[in-house]
Amino acid sequence: MRSSFRPPGRRVPRPWRPRSIRGQVTALVALLSMLLLVPSGVLAGMVARQELANAGWLDARRAAGLMAAADRAGRLHDPVVTSSVPGVNVVQVVAADGRVLASSPDARGLPPLSTLRPTADDPQRDVQTCANTRLGCVRLSAVRVSADDDSTVVYAGGPVRTVIATGVFDALFAVQVGVLISIAIWAAWKITGRTLRPVEAIRAELAATNVNDLSSRVPEPAGDDEISRLARTVNSTLERLENAKGRMEQALSAQRQFASDASHELRTPVAGLRAQLEEAKMHPQDTDLDALLDRTLGDVDRLQAIMADLLLLAKIGGTPPAMGEVDLSETVRMEVSRRADRLPVRLRLARATIVQGVDTQITRILTNLLDNAQRHARSAVMVEVRHDDRHAELVISDDGDGIAEADRERIFERFTRLDASRCRDRGGTGLGLAIVRDIVRAHGGTIGVDTGDAGGARFTVRLPLHPRPSDAPAPSGTTMSLAAFSAH
Structure with missing residues (x-):
């Protein structure tokens, strides 16, 4: 017994169904156009044939009425002239006993075209006959000339239109429907191809991407x-x-x-x-x-x-851990007060400098930069906190030998020590400044080093301020407090 199991989500291809979207859309348009245009064409052909037939009957009735009026006025002569109504070329005036009194040239020599005689109650009748005529089937309108029982009858009409009798009219509609279906299929194929051309370009580019x-x-x-x-x-x-x-x-x-x-x-x-x-x-x-x-x-x-x-x-x-509000000035003040450094640290702190960060990591930035400054300073270390509308700056400078411009990027690499620091470091890991740089970057800030006012190195850390409500007063960046701490 053959199993019919197939992996979920995988569709079995149908052999009769086009594989491409272009082919599927074109096939759908072809099906819809045939479903819509073929019945419409058949219906239009039927309506057109009916209208054409009605027009023929109207011409016959009109011609018969005119001939009957002419007969009553005594102006109808043999042969009968039929040029007054286009499409009507068969006219016969038949007496009550069946004798043909007058006829048109096309009906000359023919017996009565029909035995139908209108009554006094119904003075005009329509008839289609295919007998006793050299013209094939003709449509005739029979009209009584008078109300007498022995009134003559005028038959007027013409042959059934050849275009209808031979089916050419239907063929014309069939060709028209076929042309419209072909145009719809061609347009669907072209438009779908042009629409999907960018998709093919995308597919080809993605296929070439590795x-x-x-x-x-x-x-x-x-x-x-x-x-x-x-x-x-x-x-x-x-x-x-x-x-x-x-x-x-x-x-x-x-x-x-x-x-x-x-x-x-x-x-x-x-x-x-x-x-x-x-x-x-x-x-x-x-x-x-x-x-x-x-x-x-x-x-x-x-x-x-x-x-x-x-x-x-x-x-x-x-x-990254969750960040919160950190008062940078207060963090600097507390950290410096806890340290026992060999050189005094001078502070210049702007009040209410709130940054977005992790308190322990901000403290680690300050600790590592202070350790670095204490190792290289001669007499003092300066720490300044300031801010503008968007950023806070932590500036730590010393009065040591400074850092050469060529080494100002290299010192932030891991396990990098300059020659001077190799002589003076005792137990340093070579990771302090690398840690500072990574923490600053993780907080969305920047760090740079240049030469300070005292001639030593000056490290400047820029951190984004903590977002505050629009109605909160902006912190003052001009209020400074100056303090000096000496540790031994």
Whole structure:
């Protein structure tokens, strides 16, 4: 027994059905045009034939009436002249006893064309006869000349139209219907092909697009119809895919570089720690245990700091946490008051500087930049918070040696240390400024470095202000509070 199961959603193709939309639309138009035009043509032919027949009967009645009037007036002579009514060429005047008293040239020598005689109550009758005539079938109108019983009868009419008798009239309508159906099919085929031509171009372009190159775009036809919107949607999707691919490749490249840098940076303290432990194991009698523990704990602290920074970088690159209101000036004030720095920190803070961000990450930006400034400053560190209508700025500067212009982008790379910092750093991970840059970018801000007024490095962080209701008063950017904190 053959199974009739087929996967859901998959339609079985029908051999009689056209495969293309163009063919399906054309076939539908052909079917509809035949259903509409063929009955219409048949009906129109019937109506036209009936109208033509009615016109023939009207001509016969008119001619018979005129001939009867002429006979009553004594003006009807033999042979009868029939030129007064076009299409009427058969006239006979028949007496009550059946004798032909007068006739037209086409009816001369013929017996009475009909035995039908109108009565006094019905003085005019119509008859169609095909006997006793050389002209074939004729339509005749019989009219009594007078009301007497022995009144003569005038027969007038003409042959049935040849175009109707031979079916040429029907053939004419059939040809007309066929031509109209052909025009409808041809127009449907051409118009559908022209309409679907952009779809074929879109299909061909998409077929040529591969995952390695998503820069191609499908052609966008003019207008705002369904196909134009489809093309714009496809191009928008390709653009998003291209951007997503670029971000993915960038993330993979950064991940590979990050793994390479991290493995290189972690190798040194691990190797040093192993060497110290192996040396202590080989020469236990010459090993100062307290000094060994101090050194190994220092290396462990360094490893712990590196791993903590790596985890923070991974967290920053993941799903961003929910952001809220952060008072940047208050955060700076509280963080500086808790620190015990070797150099004093001077503050210049604008009040009510509310930014959109995560409080712990904003604090980490400040902490890392303050640590960097404390390592390189000679006598003091300056922190300033200011804002305009849309952004807040956190500026941290020192009076150290500054940063060369060629190194101002490189210092934000992971595990990058300048020569001067290698001599002065003690236990730094090389990730502090990289963490600052990633946090700032995650908050929709920017960070830059230049030379400050005191000649040292000046880091400027720009963060978007928190959106406030339209009726809330704008924070004043000119009110400053100046404080100095010294820590030892």
